[in-house]
Amino acid sequence: MTLILSNEDVENLLSMPDCIDALETAYLDLAEGRGVSRQRTDCITPTTWHEDAVYGLKSMDGVVPALGVGAIRINSDIITNPLVGNSRRRVKVPAAPNERYVGLVLLFSTHNGEPLAIFPDGVLQHIRVGATNGLGVKYMAREDATSIGILGSGWQAETQLTAACAVRKIETIRCFSPNQDNREAFCTRMSDVLGIDVRPVAQPEEAIAGADIVMCASNSIDPIFFKQWIEPGMHLSSIKKPEIEPTAIRAADKIAVHTHxxxxxxxxxxNAKFRESSKQAGWNDAAKLDFKSFPTLPDLIAHRVTGRDAPEQVTCFLNNLGLGYQFAAAGSVIYRRAKERSVGHELPTDWFTETVHP
Amino acid sequence: MTLILSNEDVENLLSMPDCIDALETAYLDLAEGRGVSRQRTDCITPTTWHEDAVYGLKSMDGVVPALGVGAIRINSDIITNPLVGNSRRRVKVPAAPNERYVGLVLLFSTHNGEPLAIFPDGVLQHIRVGATNGLGVKYMAREDATSIGILGSGWQAETQLTAACAVRKIETIRCFSPNQDNREAFCTRMSDVLGIDVRPVAQPEEAIAGADIVMCASNSIDPIFFKQWIEPGMHLSSIKKPEIEPTAIRAADKIAVHTHxxxxxxxxxxNAKFRESSKQAGWNDAAKLDFKSFPTLPDLIAHRVTGRDAPEQVTCFLNNLGLGYQFAAAGSVIYRRAKERSVGHELPTDWFTETVHP
Structure with missing residues (x-):
């Protein structure tokens, strides 16, 4: 049977520690050249949805033989580019029936090729970003780190904290984000989820001062962390290119990126009215960094490089780009747990296979 | 609702003339830069199926705004490389449960992004190859062509003939393939399907001599059509790179390829034991041709070049590589007909969409 799972299923089935473990196994395979990852591609055309919008068919895939799976992640998006303040944002519109987004993961077996499961990408998308930065913390932050300062209070911030708490004994968290209501609601909720005091603060400096780990988890297209805030022994963590200003990145003793x-x-x-986000201001600054000159997370996991050599060193992990490979690794856990717990709609595998030679 | 269709459904829903029409519309869009096609990628790893086999996760996609659809075609294959005679063949193993292959097409709407249908690729794979070479015949063969000589009697040969008969008034067909039983069975069946006399012959020269259209529809990795067989006014058609020897291709007055x-x-x-088919003998010869120097089928359809200027010219169409774009174009017809005729399993579209931002 082929399983059809929902985001709710994925949320219930995939714990952060399980996801971190699966990614760690998978990245070791990737470092050794046994696992393979295919770069994301985006096909962009006009759409009848709106003359200023575009249609995007995006895909990325990867195969993790160590976990017995391959996966392809597909997004079918209606994308607009509204002006927010002085800058253009790229905004996905939930244009599908019932105001929904379209993102799917198809999971296949490397043992016999069969389609194992189909599920939406939304929840996993967030968990895998968190797990990736969590591995950055595991391999680069001080062993005795107990405090986090986080910038951001959206959905990315939640999984960032969950992941950091899965790899270090965190005792205090301070959170800054520009909107007071948002950050207070976030802190109340996360204190409950994590069982740790998560305190809202009114300035970014208050969140960062004295923190062992600084996590940027924003949707900003401009830098939100600056060099003068760096303290000895800090670990800096970012979920996208522009968050940490390049001079702050260069000031770190150890720098690693997710991928080359x-x-x-x-x-x-x-005839598509398409604006590349990489052409925007913050991305231009980030583009001046040569990301390929830094070791990758798989390099750290394979012990080709060290993440930290001394407690006073400043370390920096940049989650520069996502990989389809992550969806395969985490997908293997989701599938295994779903089978154990009999979760999901079971459809005949014959519906997704064929006797005709393709 | 999202439709799940079978190969049998696809066969019943998609007529060759409909497929040819949809591809013609789509190629015009592609020529004008309004449609987009993404090059195929193959991820290859070892598999536990057999130590000499590999696992392949292959994908290709394309978006045809003129037809309101995008599609991705995915293959999840167990591949072996048995020695056949003196050469290695690449053979897909039906390793999925019930001895089945795994090839899927996912069709999306460019209007709102929604997943419209999921269906296997096997039947469409054959029809679209036929339709593509059929368009080659339409734009390059003599208007008054009435006879076909075909080399091959497998599944590709069937759709090649169906397509040619959809665009020219064909009266006689002669077929050669090495196995007498196969070619005789094929001719009996195709005479019935096409309502035309399809005659088996014992030598390739007998099939070709005097034919207005020569169609190569083999699985050979070596040339099967040679320069000395060319006659004035002939149209040569091939479904893969090595079939027509390069000197024969160069002897043609007009040459076009499917894609650049x-x-x-x-x-x-x-650690994957993988042999590229392009490293094999016939492919090496074909590789000496600069395919990018020839006009493409979309160029012909957009009337940027002519396919034939005089009845005595020799023309040659090489279907050098498939495109995900073809699956989108033909998929739009399959989906429209399925809705008209209430065919397929209807699943809630909500199963394949999400409220969580991806």
């Missing part, structure tokens, strides 16, 4: 994959391969129709 | 896309992008695990 470059930006997605774009195939854009001539 | 190069070979698939390979991402291969270090």
């Amino acid at each position: 994959d470059t930006d997605p391969i774009l195939v854009v129709a001539k | 896309d190069t070979d698939p992008i390979l991402v291969v695990a270090k």
Whole structure:
């Protein structure tokens, strides 16, 4: 049977420690050249949804033989570019029936090729970003780190904290985000979820001063962390290119990135009104850094490089780009747990296989 | 609702003339830069199926705004490389439960992103190859062509003939393939399907002599059509690179290829026992041709070049590589007909969409 799972299923089935473990196994395979990851591609055309919007068919895939799976992640998006303040944001519109987004993961077996499961990408998308930065913390932050300062209170911030708490004995968390209501609600909720005091603060400096681990978890397209805030022994963590200003990155003693994959391969129709986010201000600054000159998370996990050599060193992990490979690794856990717990809609595998030679 | 269709459904829903029409519309969009096509990628790793086999996760996609659809085609294959005679063949093993292959097409709407349908790729794979070479015949063969000589009697040969008969008033067909039983059974069946006399012959020269259209529809990795067989006014048609020897291709007055896309992008695990088919003998000869120097089928359809200027010219169409784009174009017809005729399993679209931002 092929399983159809929901985001709710994924949330119930995939714990953060399980996801971190699966990614760690998978990254070791990737470092050794046994696992393979295919760079993301985006096909962009006009859409009848709106003359200023575009349609995007995005895909990325990867195969993790150590976990017996391959996966492809597909997004079918209606994308707009509204002006927010002085900058253009890229906004996905939930245009599918019932105002929904379209993102799917298809999981296959490397043992016999069969389609194991189909599930939406939304919840996993967040968990895998958290787990990746969690591995950054595991391999680079001080062993005795107990405090986090986090910038951001959205959905990314939640999984960032959950992941950091899975790899270090965290005792205090301070959170800054620009909107007071948002950060207070976030802190109340996360104190409950983590069983740790998560305190809202009114300035970013208050969150960061004295923190062992600084986590940027924003949707900003401009830098939100600056060099003058760095303290000895800090670990800096970012979920996207522009968050930490380049001079702050360069000031770190140890720097690692998620991947050496470059930006997605774009195939854009001539008449599509498409703006690349990499052409925006914060991304231009980030682009001056040569990401390929830094070791990757798989390099750290394979012990080709050390993440930290001394307690006073400043370390910095940049989660520069996502990989389809992550969806395969985490997907293997989701599938195993779903079978153990009999979760999901079971459809005949014959519906997704064939006798005709393809 | 999202439709789950079978190969049998696809066969019943998609007529060859409909497929040819949809591809013609789509190629015009592609020529004008309004449609986009993403090059195929193959991820290759070892598999526990057999130590000499590999696992392959292959994908290709494309978006045809003129038809309101995007599609991704995915293959999840167990691949072996048995020695057949003196050469290695690449053979897909039906390793999934019930001895089945795994190839899927996911069809999405460019209007709102929604997943419209999921269906196997096997039947469409054959029809779209036929339809593509059929368009080659339409734009390059003599208007008054009435006879076909075909080399091959497998599944590709069937759709090649159906397509040619959809665009020219064909009266006689002669077929050669090495196995007498196969070619006789094929001719009996195709005479019935097409309502035309399809005659088996014992030598390739007998099939070709005097034919207005020569169709190569083999699984050979070596040339099967040679320069000395060319006659004035002939149209030569091939479904893969090595079939027509390069000197015969060069002897044609007009040459066109399907696409300027190069070979698939390979991402291969270090420890995978993988042999590229492009490294094999026939492919090496074909590789000496600069496929990018020839106009493409979309160029012909957009009337950027002519396919034939005089009845005595020799024309040659090479279907050098498939495109995910074809699956989108043909998929739009399959989906429309399925809705008209209430065919397929309807699943809630909510199963394949989400409220969580991806």
